[in-house]
Amino acid sequence: MSTPRMTLTAAGDREVVITRSFDAPRERVWDAYTKPDLLKRWLSGPPGWTLAGCEIDLRPGGRYRFVWRDPDGAETGMGGVYREVARPERLVYTELFDQDWTGGETVETVVLTEQDGRTLLTSTIRYASPEGRAAALSCPMEEGMAASYDELAAALAAG
Numbered sequence: 001m002s003t004p005r006m007t008l009t010a011a012g013d014r015e016v017v018i019t020r021s022f023d024a025p026r027e028r029v030w031d032a033y034t035k036p037d038l039l040k041r042w043l044s045g046p047p048g049w050t051l052a053g054c055e056i057d058l059r060p061g062g063r064y065r066f067v068w069r070d071p072d073g074a075e076t077g078m079g080g081v082y083r084e085v086a087r088p089e090r091l092v093y094t095e096l097f098d099q100d101w102t103g104g105e106t107v108e109t110v111v112l113t114e115q116d117g118r119t120l121l122t123s124t125i126r127y128a129s130p131e132g133r134a135a136a137l138s139c140p141m142e143e144g145m146a147a148s149y150d151e152l153a154a155a156l157a158a159g
Helices: 026-034 036-042 130-138 141-158
Strands: 007-011 015-022 050-056 063-069 075-086 090-097 106-115 118-126
Touching: 007 141, 015 130, 015 141, 026 036, 026 090, 026 106, 026 118, 026 141, 036 050, 036 141, 130 141
Parallel strands: none
Antiparallel strands: 007 015, 015 118, 050 063, 063 075, 075 090, 090 106, 106 118
16 A cells, blocks of 8 residues: 655645545544644654644633754744634644744644545645745745654554
8 A cells, every 4th residue: 555645735825735644533633633642743843853842722712832842952832722623523723833934823724534444634724825825835844744744644553
């Protein structure tokens, strides 16, 4: 069986749509997206980085905060507010990095669709402006997200 690949597509003038299939039921993918101990297993960032801080209040209006630490000990963080929480199929939240390079808050919608024990993740990120999306796409966003999703696939396979 071939390894699933992530796709990243620009849509409209402010959105990016990411898809990736996982060999796991959507309940497990949901948990990996919403439980701090599981997020720390796959959302680490570039090689050598760790997800050092992970706080989640998983409810509409609840806040979350992630802090990554690089190999030299420098930290970068981001957070936001959950707008919709519909276990296990839909999660909508805002996102803003501490060092904002995209010109404002984004809104991310994650939809999980299960078929025959596999889960298709579709994530739509809406930027504050076309310039914000261009700034995000100018960094190694696609490579970083693909690496994180590969780590998620490995974590799901490990159980």
